[in-house]
Amino acid sequence: MKTEIPYKIYLSEEELPKNWINLRAFMDKKPAPLLNPQTQKPMTEEELSQVFCNELVKQELDDYSPYIPIPTEIRDFYKMYRPAPLIRAYCLEKQLNTPAKIYYKFEGNNTSGSHKLNSAIAQAYYAKKQGLTGVTTETGAGQWGTALSMACSYFGLDCNVYMVKVSYEQKPFRREVMRTYGAKVTPSPSNTTEVGKRILQQFPGTSGSLGCAISEAVEASLSKEGYRYVLGSVLNQVLLHQSVIGLETKAALDKYGVKADIIIGCAGGGSNLGGLIAPFMAEKLQGKADYKFIAVEPASCPTLTRGVYAYDYCDTGKVCPLAKMYTLGSGFIPSANHAGGLRYHGMTTTLSELYHQGLMEARAVEQTEVFKAAEQFARIEGILPAPESSHAIRVAIDEALKCKETGEEKTIVFGLTGTGYFDMVAYEKFHDGKMQDYVPSEEDLQKGLIGLPKIKE
Amino acid sequence: MKTEIPYKIYLSEEELPKNWINLRAFMDKKPAPLLNPQTQKPMTEEELSQVFCNELVKQELDDYSPYIPIPTEIRDFYKMYRPAPLIRAYCLEKQLNTPAKIYYKFEGNNTSGSHKLNSAIAQAYYAKKQGLTGVTTETGAGQWGTALSMACSYFGLDCNVYMVKVSYEQKPFRREVMRTYGAKVTPSPSNTTEVGKRILQQFPGTSGSLGCAISEAVEASLSKEGYRYVLGSVLNQVLLHQSVIGLETKAALDKYGVKADIIIGCAGGGSNLGGLIAPFMAEKLQGKADYKFIAVEPASCPTLTRGVYAYDYCDTGKVCPLAKMYTLGSGFIPSANHAGGLRYHGMTTTLSELYHQGLMEARAVEQTEVFKAAEQFARIEGILPAPESSHAIRVAIDEALKCKETGEEKTIVFGLTGTGYFDMVAYEKFHDGKMQDYVPSEEDLQKGLIGLPKIKE
Numbered sequence: 036m037k038t039e040i041p042y043k044i045y046l047s048e049e050e051l052p053k054n055w056i057n058l059r060a061f062m063d064k065k066p067a068p069l070l071n072p073q074t075q076k077p078m079t080e081e082e083l084s085q086v087f088c089n090e091l092v093k094q095e096l097d098d099y100s101p102y103i104p105i106p107t108e109i110r111d112f113y114k115m116y117r118p119a120p121l122i123r124a125y126c127l128e129k130q131l132n133t134p135a136k137i138y139y140k141f142e143g144n145n146t147s148g149s150h151k152l153n154s155a156i157a158q159a160y161y162a163k164k165q166g167l168t169g170v171t172t173e174t175g176a177g178q179w180g181t182a183l184s185m186a187c188s189y190f191g192l193d194c195n196v197y198m199v200k201v202s203y204e205q206k207p208f209r210r211e212v213m214r215t216y217g218a219k220v221t222p223s224p225s226n227t228t229e230v231g232k233r234i235l236q237q238f239p240g241t242s243g244s245l246g247c248a249i250s251e252a253v254e255a256s257l258s259k260e261g262y263r264y265v266l267g268s269v270l271n272q273v274l275l276h277q278s279v280i281g282l283e284t285k286a287a288l289d290k291y292g293v294k295a296d297i298i299i300g301c302a303g304g305g306s307n308l309g310g311l312i313a314p315f316m317a318e319k320l321q322g323k324a325d326y327k328f329i330a331v332e333p334a335s336c337p338t339l340t341r342g343v344y345a346y347d348y349c350d351t352g353k354v355c356p357l358a359k360m361y362t363l364g365s366g367f368i369p370s371a372n373h374a375g376g377l378r379y380h381g382m383t384t385t386l387s388e389l390y391h392q393g394l395m396e397a398r399a400v401e402q403t404e405v406f407k408a409a410e411q412f413a414r415i416e417g418i419l420p421a422p423e424s425s426h427a428i429r430v431a432i433d434e435a436l437k438c439k440e441t442g443e444e445k446t447i448v449f450g451l452t453g454t455g456y457f458d459m460v461a462y463e464k465f466h467d468g469k470m471q472d473y474v475p476s477e478e479d480l481q482k483g484l485i486g487l488p489k490i491k492e
Numbered sequence: 493m494k495t496e497i498p499y500k501i502y503l504s505e506e507e508l509p510k511n512w513i514n515l516r517a518f519m520d521k522k523p524a525p526l527l528n529p530q531t532q533k534p535m536t537e538e539e540l541s542q543v544f545c546n547e548l549v550k551q552e553l554d555d556y557s558p559y560i561p562i563p564t565e566i567r568d569f570y571k572m573y574r575p576a577p578l579i580r581a582y583c584l585e586k587q588l589n590t591p592a593k594i595y596y597k598f599e600g601n602n603t604s605g606s607h608k609l610n611s612a613i614a615q616a617y618y619a620k621k622q623g624l625t626g627v628t629t630e631t632g633a634g635q636w637g638t639a640l641s642m643a644c645s646y647f648g649l650d651c652n653v654y655m656v657k658v659s660y661e662q663k664p665f666r667r668e669v670m671r672t673y674g675a676k677v678t679p680s681p682s683n684t685t686e687v688g689k690r691i692l693q694q695f696p697g698t699s700g701s702l703g704c705a706i707s708e709a710v711e712a713s714l715s716k717e718g719y720r721y722v723l724g725s726v727l728n729q730v731l732l733h734q735s736v737i738g739l740e741t742k743a744a745l746d747k748y749g750v751k752a753d754i755i756i757g758c759a760g761g762g763s764n765l766g767g768l769i770a771p772f773m774a775e776k777l778q779g780k781a782d783y784k785f786i787a788v789e790p791a792s793c794p795t796l797t798r799g800v801y802a803y804d805y806c807d808t809g810k811v812c813p814l815a816k817m818y819t820l821g822s823g824f825i826p827s828a829n830h831a832g833g834l835r836y837h838g839m840t841t842t843l844s845e846l847y848h849q850g851l852m853e854a855r856a857v858e859q860t861e862v863f864k865a866a867e868q869f870a871r872i873e874g875i876l877p878a879p880e881s882s883h884a885i886r887v888a889i890d891e892a893l894k895c896k897e898t899g900e901e902k903t904i905v906f907g908l909t910g911t912g913y914f915d916m917v918a919y920e921k922f923h924d925g926k927m928q929d930y931v932p933s934e935e936d937l938q939k940g941l942i943g944l945p946k947i948k949e
Binding site: 043 | 502505571603645646665867872913914916917
């Protein structure tokens, strides 16, 4: 007898993972270490601890522990909105008339509206444990900033958010949600930091970028006693915390004896995708199972598909360590694509290395196609997706339509990272036919790479 | 051994109710019937069928069937976002340091952001089944309009929404969500209907009211072949559909052997409260159990606490049947209170009658106190509540604080009807100290009642 699979698979709170999985521990060839931009030597624990919380630095540098326990305090917070449902897209399958089985892990069922809360609460917890007063950070689409304000409010920490100016202007209500949770929000670049002033002088009227905002937030954390900087993506520690997504997804599939064939996620800095694929990729690396992984990025910021694999600055102001990653250059300022969370010039080192080894594919998609998929999905599956998440929906639909042609009954799993309630300006443009696609020319890409540091490896 | 109660009680999809419960069937003294404003005689099935879908008219007039089966198609849609979680507010309890146990039924985990979807999908289903082309409706806060657009998009029906002007202006993004689902949205009062034109002439510059918008939507449905009018609250049929909230809540509590003492809900037209209390009130009416029920309304629109119990028009334009209800008068236009969903001058007949019989209490609260509760709740429980829902939070907190004084371990259950993502203008006013309380004077109330019809009962 075949068990019928419900629309939504909810794990019980006891089934909430007790450990995060550390994907790097399963890699033979590890991601390249972060380098000190002055000495070009690997960043030490001591150096990193000036910027980041101590425990998070340990996690950042840990290439060998396969599992790291989730502290009880974090699990208790997780229980307020997790386990997140794994949803069978029965209605979408029917509409597409595809033999493929489509599942999505929905991370939008919390007020921050996205998966970002999984790492925000962990980072706030370690900051509190260390006795800090507060944290600083940047936010693009606003999802990370919202998540961090929620986490800080829960633990009673100050929260200072530098928000990329274009998002700040497109999403005025995001600021109010953050204020509801007690955060201070500054549009970036701003005049509150030296690096912000410098960028404003160099590029007057710039709409900002994640790279700029990171520089400002790092500077702000260094100039205040009892503060550290926290980051919502790119770092190893963030991928570690986000592995709760993949672990729950795998547990839910295993419960019903379902084996995924294709796993799809949108990729900005890589936190969602890295977290979603972690336990599956670990199996693949151990030769236990095979999966096809697809990273989806906007054609306007095509880090994996058109970037180079090299050491680069993580931020525009060049105050952060160097990371070896797929990059468009820290000087690359993407067009005002609405998927603010995907406008980062680089990609987490772990995913960069896996992609470089051919263990993962990548696809770039244009935003009008993405919004078509978003609207189709909203109408048939009910959930209004964030533009970022809709990149994954686009490719999931494309893959399901391929199955329709070939007749293959593949199981497709994708990450639905968040909701689009604060993205209605973008949806409005789409409805009014005013949305434009933008694909950088070769020349644009060359320009972005001009400032790439020369590193001897 | 005492079973530990999880943060969130999720029923399985098999435990989703198979029947709605019809509260009126359990009442000895039934709510007074709707009257034809011309003849002052009870509205007949035939008369109502000109405005409403046939099957919904049957439900509207059914005072005797205790249970009505939920069609499979509606249950299938419910499965996309139901059963909704019943959440134990462990963190809030701890913060309040109260011996009370607090639970809330969260209806915001769907894209419409509220409980309104429960009735929207039912009404769209019956309209489709009848072979109609489309439906017209009004919306206040925008939650009902969003829910109805989702439901219509699912069944392929046209959806025309008249949105109260003040909400239309305060919530521009709501319009875009409705457009995403294919709806046509018109700010009300408008020049597209005769009644709208008349109201605009009489009250130039009016910010509109639910009563006006209803009149426009009814007129629009009557003037188009293949259209019917649908309503998101007030009607018996809506309370019937919303009983899924109470049935799930009761099933979840029963599963863990928990008996509620106090049940609290916000009350605009009464759909959420009526649905939440339905199975509990049925027990109370049968003498099987006792509960204290509290309806919470804004002090700016105090229908139950300061209105009169009388036959009145349901809409400003006086095109609808007369209903016997607690009312402030169909001419009452409340101040621009931000809880748009609670700005209705009347109250569903069923709750009015139960309140009149002393089976339910009512409390009016001021909006700054409501937003204080909303922010406190958001920070500790994570969820950003809608202003409407926050009225219930306010009273739930007040009751829990009373328990702290008396030491009583009461079990408090309240309805968290929706999320506040589209209410950030109101939150901003609150943060900036610009929110004002407004309580109508006796004179204001007298003015509202001037047009009350004289009915011989």
